[in-house]
Amino acid sequence: MIMPYVLIIMGLVGFMLLSSVVMSFLDDRGKFTFQNYASIFKDSVFYKSVLNTCVWVVGSVAGQITLGLVVALLLMQIRYGQVFFRSVILILPWATLDIVAGVMWRWMYNDMYGVLNDILVKIGLSKSYIPWLATPRMAMLAVIIANIWKGFCLSGMFFLAGIQTIPQELYEAAEIDGANAFGRFWNITVPQLRPVLTTTLMFTIIWTINYFPLIYIMTGGGPNYGTETVVTYIYRLSFRFLEYNKAAALSNVLFLVVFTIAYLFTRKMAKEVAA
Amino acid sequence: MRKLLLSVVLVVFVILGFGKTLTIWIGGQVAELDETWNKIIKGFEQEYGINVEVQLFGFDTYYDKLVTALQAGKGPDLAFADLGGWVPTFAEKGWLEPLEEQIKNWEGTPQIWPNLWPTVTYNNVRYGLPWYTDCRLLLYNKTMFEQAGLDPDKPPRTWDELLEYAQKITDAKKRIYGYGVSGTKTEHTTLGYMMFLYAAGGKLLTDDYSRAAFNTPEGLKALKFYTDLAKKYGVSPNPIQYHEDDYRNMMAQNRVAMAIGGPWSFPLIESANPNIVGKYSVALHPYDVQPASVLGGWALVIPKSSPNKEDAWKLASYLTSFDVWMKWIEEKGGPMPTRMDVCKASKLAKDPKWQVIFETFPHAVARPPIPQYPQISEQIQIMVQKVLLNELTPEEAIAIAADNVNKILGVK
Numbered sequence: 135m136i137m138p139y140v141l142i143i144m145g146l147v148g149f150m151l152l153s154s155v156v157m158s159f160l161d162d163r164g165k166f167t168f169q170n171y172a173s174i175f176k177d178s179v180f181y182k183s184v185l186n187t188c189v190w191v192v193g194s195v196a197g198q199i200t201l202g203l204v205v206a207l208l209l210m211q212i213r214y215g216q217v218f219f220r221s222v223i224l225i226l227p228w229a230t231l232d233i234v235a236g237v238m239w240r241w242m243y244n245d246m247y248g249v250l251n252d253i254l255v256k257i258g259l260s261k262s263y264i265p266w267l268a269t270p271r272m273a274m275l276a277v278i279i280a281n282i283w284k285g286f287c288l289s290g291m292f293f294l295a296g297i298q299t300i301p302q303e304l305y306e307a308a309e310i311d312g313a314n315a316f317g318r319f320w321n322i323t324v325p326q327l328r329p330v331l332t333t334t335l336m337f338t339i340i341w342t343i344n345y346f347p348l349i350y351i352m353t354g355g356g357p358n359y360g361t362e363t364v365v366t367y368i369y370r371l372s373f374r375f376l377e378y379n380k381a382a383a384l385s386n387v388l389f390l391v392v393f394t395i396a397y398l399f400t401r402k403m404a405k406e407v408a409a
Numbered sequence: 410m411r412k413l414l415l416s417v418v419l420v421v422f423v424i425l426g427f428g429k430t431l432t433i434w435i436g437g438q439v440a441e442l443d444e445t446w447n448k449i450i451k452g453f454e455q456e457y458g459i460n461v462e463v464q465l466f467g468f469d470t471y472y473d474k475l476v477t478a479l480q481a482g483k484g485p486d487l488a489f490a491d492l493g494g495w496v497p498t499f500a501e502k503g504w505l506e507p508l509e510e511q512i513k514n515w516e517g518t519p520q521i522w523p524n525l526w527p528t529v530t531y532n533n534v535r536y537g538l539p540w541y542t543d544c545r546l547l548l549y550n551k552t553m554f555e556q557a558g559l560d561p562d563k564p565p566r567t568w569d570e571l572l573e574y575a576q577k578i579t580d581a582k583k584r585i586y587g588y589g590v591s592g593t594k595t596e597h598t599t600l601g602y603m604m605f606l607y608a609a610g611g612k613l614l615t616d617d618y619s620r621a622a623f624n625t626p627e628g629l630k631a632l633k634f635y636t637d638l639a640k641k642y643g644v645s646p647n648p649i650q651y652h653e654d655d656y657r658n659m660m661a662q663n664r665v666a667m668a669i670g671g672p673w674s675f676p677l678i679e680s681a682n683p684n685i686v687g688k689y690s691v692a693l694h695p696y697d698v699q700p701a702s703v704l705g706g707w708a709l710v711i712p713k714s715s716p717n718k719e720d721a722w723k724l725a726s727y728l729t730s731f732d733v734w735m736k737w738i739e740e741k742g743g744p745m746p747t748r749m750d751v752c753k754a755s756k757l758a759k760d761p762k763w764q765v766i767f768e769t770f771p772h773a774v775a776r777p778p779i780p781q782y783p784q785i786s787e788q789i790q791i792m793v794q795k796v797l798l799n800e801l802t803p804e805e806a807i808a809i810a811a812d813n814v815n816k817i818l819g820v821k
């Protein structure tokens with residue numbers, strides 16, 4: 135009795151995709167046109183948003199993967215209260231509502247009464263309150279930091295699960311052979327984690343490209359176009375300017391990019407499994 | 410079998426129920442006032458024998474919700490639409506029912522403030538009934554005026570006085586500021602610039618909305634003064650991050666002495682700090698050449714998809730009637746009615762804060778009621794931000810913005 139549900143879901147997804155494709159080729163009066171796609175590539179905001187998306191994805195993913203790995207390794211060392219620490223550290227940021235997280239980070243970054251500035255000044259790292267969200271570059275850095283916090287849990291979880299499957303004997307053998315902690319990490323943990331790493335990388339990259347609420351809440355794509363990514367631009371095109379057809383065209387372009395990334399990763403994974 | 414029967418009966422009930430119920434969507438600041446809404450709607454139900462379902466939405470989510478519903482042809486029977494360009498935008502998409510005939514024949518029409526009609530008109534046809542309105546004023550903190558040795562009953566009237574007072578109040582080391590400049594990438598920044606633009610004697614667009622009209626010496630002067638308040642004189646918190654709503658909250662904590670505000674600010678600032686009652690006031694916003702203000706508010710519109718258009722108009726005219734408005738003001742003391750007779754007859758006429766509002770209102774201009782307004786507004790926001798970020802000089806920024814606005818309006 136699963137088939138009907140599968141069919142319904144497939145039908146819904148297919149219908150959405152199809153209607154988006156149809157919309158992207160129509161003009162305001164419902165006639166066929168390539169104008170929507172042409173106008174995207176003539177639009178300077180589009181190029182700006184692509185560049186921003188690259189920075190946003192590279193920064194966020196690098197941060198999330200690194201932090202996730204470090205946290206997973208540290209969590210493996212804990213002897214007592216494992217469940218408690220895992221749930222607090224790995225679940226809490228992930229389970230926090232996007233909107234709540236966005237509002238919370240915006241308050242922390244506030245340069246009139248923000249807690250982050252207060253701490254930085256009190257421990258002497260900064261002389262005055264930093265206006266975190268006031269320039270395009272700082273704002274990008276600020277949203278990336280917030281996104282790393284929000285997203286590292288997922289990669290942390292994956293890594294934690296991956297590390298637990300590494301046979302303990304490998305470490306013991308390495309220790310007997312005289313490998314130090316770094317050597318063990320580099321020559322055992324990292325190679326053993328490779329499949330997990332690839333999957334995690336794929337998921338975080340795709341999710342980060344499509345992730346929208348945090349930027350929307352914290353900066354709204356500003357200042358200027360400083361944090362405007364492709365998805366915030368699609369949102370603005372459709373809901374602020376009501377240019378649904380152009381937004382559909384841009385969504386399809388983005389879909390192709392995401393699809394390509396997913397395809398490349400899965401092909402690589404399939405090859406590794408075959409090898 | 411029994412189950413089947415039951416579900417058939419239920420479905421019939423639901424269909425019948427839907428047929429007779431009128432739905433109204435209420436968005437924006439009045440959403441906090443749901444008890445009063447229920448009371449007033451009950452009055453309508455008893456008088457006309459029509460069931461009404463009221464749905465209230467917060468301001469942040471309302472626009473997306475309404476646009477999605479209208480686009481899908483699944484809107485309510487009667488909806489609130491912001492006077493900042495929503496009505497013509499929706500009308501252009503063919504989502505709204507024209508109300509020209511009903512408005513022409515309605516007895517209340519001559520009582521509506523005349524400068525509101527352009528906000529609900531598209532191609533010379535009226536699509537909405539303005540329900541409540543407001544205009545932007547100078548909101549200021551009397552305690553902070555006193556602390557700086559200024560007379561709290563004499564707010565600044567000109568730009569020079571505004572600057573002088575703001576400089577006296579500002580103490581950047583303690584993070585206390587005289588005036589709040591809105592510079593976020595939101596509508597507030599456009600509104601802020603428009604207040605200064607019209608006060609300098611400038612205009613946003615030509616009278617027929619066909620091209621940009623702010624690239625003039627007046628427009629440049631307004632842009633320079635507006636951004637210099639933050640950049641050169643430093644009397645504002647970092648404007649890129651804040652807008653008037655943030656400044657209102659800072660004002661409640663005695664951190665910012667002056668900012669743009671309006672009638673809607675009163676309950677909000679008092680809920681942010683109950684001790685501020687009586688220690689803040691409003692005045693005409695300081696001006697350079699002529700008094701200026703920008704109006705806002707909400708209109709009632711009937712979506713094309715509604716099956717109960719006649720009843721919806723009954724509800725719209727009932728809500729905008731003299732008696733209902735008087736009841737509303739008696740209970741809540743606001744917001745500002747779109748009816749001039751209610752403004753004159755109700756207790757508001759005796760309140761000095763409201764007197765300022767009624768005096769300012771005739772000077773208030775509407776945002777251009779054209780479908781392209783959201784894009785134009787964004788160009789203004791970008792212009793202000795580029796100057797604030799020192800990426801462009803005011804001269805360059807205003808020329809680029811005017812150019813882009815003309816492109817959006819299709820000027821060849």
